Amino acid sequence: MRARLKSVYHRLRNSRVARDERGAVAVEFVLVLPMMLVLIVLAIEFSLFWWERMTVSTATFDATRAVASGHTPAEGYALYDQLAGGLGAAGSDGGFSLSVQPGLRSVRSRTNVTWNWPFGLPAVLGANPEVQLKASAFFRLEEFWPGPPSKFE
Secondary structure (H helix, E strand, O other): OHHHHHHHHHHHHHOHHHHOOOOHHHHHHHHHHHHHHHHHHHHHHHHHHHHHHHHHHHHHHHHHHHHHOOOOHHHHHHHHHHHHOOOOOOOOOOOEEEEEEOOOOEEEEEEEEEEEOOOOHHHHOOOOOEEEEEEEEEEEOOOOOOOOOOOOO
């Protein structure tokens, strides 16, 4: 019995059907392609998300710094609109607020804008398609110490 199984095994192993691997690459390609496409699209969407997140943060910081350095709040809003207005998904949709507190000698700003995924792949995967991009900045206006007095008492 053992010899018979051994001969059947050798015949199957050496047969043309067992050695024929035509089409194996195509099957592997079909199995791997969808996963690779999902990973590529997710990488593109995440990079776009990160880019717009950094743009909102930078626009908020720069507008606050402009007001803290002597510009008017209207110029701060205009600067934010200029920097963040070019965003496709988030943009300047009224989520930016700027407050000047002269009593505390400070300038504070907050941004909260809604961002939608461009391709919607996270929604297909079950995630929330809308993300809130939040940023804030705070500048305190300090007068620098001018140095020691010219004469000591």
